Amino acid sequence: LRPVLLAGLFTAAAMVPLHARILAYEGFDYIPDAPLVGLAGGQGWAAPWTVVSAAGGSLNVVGGSLLAGTNAPAGYDAKSTGQSVNLISNHRAGRLLDTSATGSFSQAGYVDGSGRIGADGKTLYLSFLQQADGTSLFYEFEFHRGDLGDPGRIAGIGNDQGGDDVNLRAPAGTHTPIGAGNTDVNFYVVRIDFQPDNDDIRVWQNPVSATEPGEATLTLTGQADMSFDGISFGAFLNARQVAHDELRIGESWQDVMSAVVNPPTVPQITGQPQGAFSYTGGTVRLTAAVTGNPAPALRWFHNDIEIPGKTDPELILTNVQTADGGNYKLTATNSSGTVTSAVAAVTVQTKPAGLIAYEGFDYAAGTANLPGQNGGVGWAEPWQQISGAGQSVTDGSLTAGVHAPAGYDSQSHGNQVNLPNGQRDGRFLDTTPEGVFGALGYVDDFGNIGADGKTLYLSFLQQPNGTSSFYEMEFHRGDLGDPGRIGGVGNDQGGSNVNLRAPNEVHSLIGPGSTDVNFYVVRID
Structure with missing residues (x-):
């Protein structure tokens, strides 16, 4: 399981309108x-x-x-x-x-x-x-x-x-x-x-x-x-x-x-759909950027067979099964011609027994593009921008090397996320009765993950670019900002150690910090 919440930077951009007659x-x-x-x-x-x-x-x-x-x-x-x-x-x-x-x-x-x-x-x-x-x-x-x-x-x-x-x-x-x-x-x-x-x-x-x-x-x-x-x-x-x-x-x-307005142009795929990985039950999003005048008509294909009714630049596949794996592409057609996107390979593997929630950040790389993404399994809604401009999806998985069991890195899929300073993004887990946490008895009477007598394991990879404060993988209850933060792993103290924040303002030493890729496993009884 990757981070439930991280921290971030405020960035502002002004939109300058283009005047047109x-x-x-x-x-x-x-x-x-x-x-x-x-x-x-x-x-x-x-x-x-x-x-x-x-x-x-x-x-x-x-x-x-x-x-x-x-x-x-x-x-x-x-x-x-x-x-x-x-x-x-x-x-x-x-x-x-x-x-x-x-x-x-x-x-x-x-x-x-x-x-x-x-x-x-x-x-x-x-x-x-x-x-x-x-x-x-x-x-x-x-x-x-x-x-x-x-x-x-x-x-x-x-x-x-x-x-x-x-x-x-x-x-x-x-x-x-x-x-x-x-x-x-x-x-x-x-x-x-x-x-x-x-x-x-x-x-x-x-x-x-x-x-x-x-x-x-x-x-x-x-x-x-x-x-x-x-x-x-x-x-x-x-x-x-x-x-x-x-x-x-x-x-x-x-x-x-x-006025001569918007002369016709041949469609162009200005952003190609990227391949993705998901476990069964997860959500896959394939996104393309298309230009052309007239506005092109779009069609998505799975293994060269058209998918009925899918005519938007973003293809969203929910509750994916192994049969949903394969090659996807998009065609864009207007009166000036037709263009076909690159092929995006989607891999769907059977969710391992006991895996309740997963986020591998298997999205296309981009700047401040994590908010709105909705992949993985076990989540209630997409990633949200809590403060700042949002995290960026970066090519390639983090690799723990000797910091994780042999073979662990080979099971990592897709990409990673990088959070610039002064920012926080977060996401709620699915605690509904029909969700996996509810079905397995982990949800308490207050609708939180925390039923008495249950044991939960959570793991993630983390790599800061320095050892001083502040960075943290955070646990939240009811609110994805400071008011809801109840625990975390990182550094919100002086010095260069990694600490466990639990409860909110109590920090206990885990060990010395480093800029390596660190692999953490948290067990909660």
């Missing part, structure tokens, strides 16, 4: 015929596309961009990339925009005190292409606040009325005609001037000027509170379908007209 963009640059739900390309968004309501069928990415032709400024279509999306009748799909403190809208000052896009005194431009397959109701490009369904809809452009006109819905129950509907690809630009009370709205239908025209197709002043945080597309009734493309949100007319 485009605050948000979605060009639907995904693989043609893919379902829209779960796709997360573009920029300026908080979450992937989600199906808000559906009555059978699917919402699919369609090959090729919508082309506005003479309904948009000269050269506009040349700046459209990738695909478009088609919404079949009786469906609504939506997506939340990123209004976090580090997102583009906040950095540009657009987020109000309620966490929505709508700060007073700001002007926002939004453009999109829309093509309905008929002029009767219902189809709409919708603005949402707090909810991507009907309860959150606060405005929209389309037809939710009798007749064939295109209307502006704002506020939600008021419909003002923009112009006659048609089945062409129509180009819309919406300008919102956010005011202390109701906001001003201007809508241009099929503007052909590269600069902002003096007169909009529709102008409404003091019309409605237009603060929003999400966009949805809706199509209902009359078997209506509607396609959308090139959704752009910016600070000026030029932003939504001329």
